[in-house]
Amino acid sequence: MHSNSYTFFYAAAITVITGVLLALASEGLRPAIEGNVALEKKKNILSSVLLRPEGRQEIESLYSGKIKGIVLDNGGNPIEENEPFGIVLKEELEKEPDERKLPLYIYSEDDGRKYYIVPMYGAGLWGPIWGYISLREDFNTIYGAYFDHKGETPGLGAEISSYEKFQQQFEGKKIFDTENNFISVRVVKKGIKTDFAGENKVDGISGGTITSNGTDKMIHTWLEQYVPYIKSRIQNTNPQ
Amino acid sequence: MSAEISTETGIPVKKEGLFSKNNIKVLNDPLDDINPITVQVLGICSALAVTTQVKPALIMAIGVTVVTAFSNLIISLIRNGIPSRIRMIVQLVVIATLVTMVDLILKAYVYDVSKKLSVFVGLIITNCIVMGRLEAYAMQAKPWPSFLDGIGNGIGYGIILIVVSVLREIFGSGTLLGYQVIPQSFYDAGYVNNGMMMLPPAALFLIGIYIWIQRGKNRKLINVS
Numbered sequence: 001m002h003s004n005s006y007t008f009f010y011a012a013a014i015t016v017i018t019g020v021l022l023a024l025a026s027e028g029l030r031p032a033i034e035g036n037v038a039l040e041k042k043k044n045i046l047s048s049v050l051l052r053p054e055g056r057q058e059i060e061s062l063y064s065g066k067i068k069g070i071v072l073d074n075g076g077n078p079i080e081e082n083e084p085f086g087i088v089l090k091e092e093l094e095k096e097p098d099e100r101k102l103p104l105y106i107y108s109e110d111d112g113r114k115y116y117i118v119p120m121y122g123a124g125l126w127g128p129i130w131g132y133i134s135l136r137e138d139f140n141t142i143y144g145a146y147f148d149h150k151g152e153t154p155g156l157g158a159e160i161s162s163y164e165k166f167q168q169q170f171e172g173k174k175i176f177d178t179e180n181n182f183i184s185v186r187v188v189k190k191g192i193k194t195d196f197a198g199e200n201k202v203d204g205i206s207g208g209t210i211t212s213n214g215t216d217k218m219i220h221t222w223l224e225q226y227v228p229y230i231k232s233r234i235q236n237t238n239p240q
Numbered sequence: 241m242s243a244e245i246s247t248e249t250g251i252p253v254k255k256e257g258l259f260s261k262n263n264i265k266v267l268n269d270p271l272d273d274i275n276p277i278t279v280q281v282l283g284i285c286s287a288l289a290v291t292t293q294v295k296p297a298l299i300m301a302i303g304v305t306v307v308t309a310f311s312n313l314i315i316s317l318i319r320n321g322i323p324s325r326i327r328m329i330v331q332l333v334v335i336a337t338l339v340t341m342v343d344l345i346l347k348a349y350v351y352d353v354s355k356k357l358s359v360f361v362g363l364i365i366t367n368c369i370v371m372g373r374l375e376a377y378a379m380q381a382k383p384w385p386s387f388l389d390g391i392g393n394g395i396g397y398g399i400i401l402i403v404v405s406v407l408r409e410i411f412g413s414g415t416l417l418g419y420q421v422i423p424q425s426f427y428d429a430g431y432v433n434n435g436m437m438m439l440p441p442a443a444l445f446l447i448g449i450y451i452w453i454q455r456g457k458n459r460k461l462i463n464v465s
Contacts, residue, residue, distance in 0.1 A: 007323040018337040032348035151359045155292040155438045
């Protein structure tokens, strides 16, 4: 049997050693990890305009060449600080609505067409979900959508990150109804009768109802915040 | 194991080769005779959780193998210095440190894979197999056999995960490693995926059937009582 002082000394020593090791590993790998996270985010943003670049160089060059970001306030006015990339949506959601900073990414095609990419963040079943939806220049028709998740159930809720099974349905859907009321794109259970027009809804994932509902709520919450900006842009382009 | 105990008591023993008969047995036994999942019934929870698709199951198997092998090795190296009253805490600290390192390394170098595994990597810490092997083997054995024991148990765990996940992915989603294996013509003819395969109970049934077949074939596992 070891003495008490030996036991205490041993416990302290092993704590210090493992603590130092972990701190070193974490600090040493931090640039690589942060680089990966930023690259992943750029890739996700590009995915929402239906681009699938592979490899660091391709992603970086597409992103820096084609995408500009602006930051909006709650009323839809651009604010001075114009680099949205560092904004953490989770932190913005915790703020009061009129203090939020809303990032908006604008993708410009070579022929001058633009897509407006709205980022979003919400809760699924097991953890956070997030995504990007790109709107065409009419600010109504969806061009593409991308969603991802931290830890939804594989094969069920996790299918929101599948292009074929989920994201593809969003293309061509509308976020306003025919009378220009904001509806968002509702994620509803397949086969259930709803009041939403076909162009305002997509099918949820069977077996992934809680994740589908979370996605529905996330899309609604985030798109709604951009409605003031969208309204002001529509008025400017079609003066009546 | 008698060879190792006699070293500790100071009686000289013959030096064993790296892949001697005993060491190979240490590596092979967990694959069948003392399989951690089907015989020792450890690590069932993760076997239910990560086996809906083959890819996460495969990476989980590799992760558990690496962690079991290295925690066995480290604990075996320091086994004589560990105060017995806090040995489980020390074991857990070693496991948690290794798992966190694995997680950080995955995030830094294979980000895609780490995204797929997400929470499961952290859950290796709570996998009973890892701590079970430390208590049952590494605390009494020399480093090299301990390392082999860790690898053997990791692979024994991995085999079950892969068998279960292959069946669940094929019958649950009609794919294997994400590629469609059940042809579209089957679906057109009225075939549907088995939704239950996507739910945890399916893994329990499959493991049960595996145990049944294994006990039918392996005479050593038949209860003599």
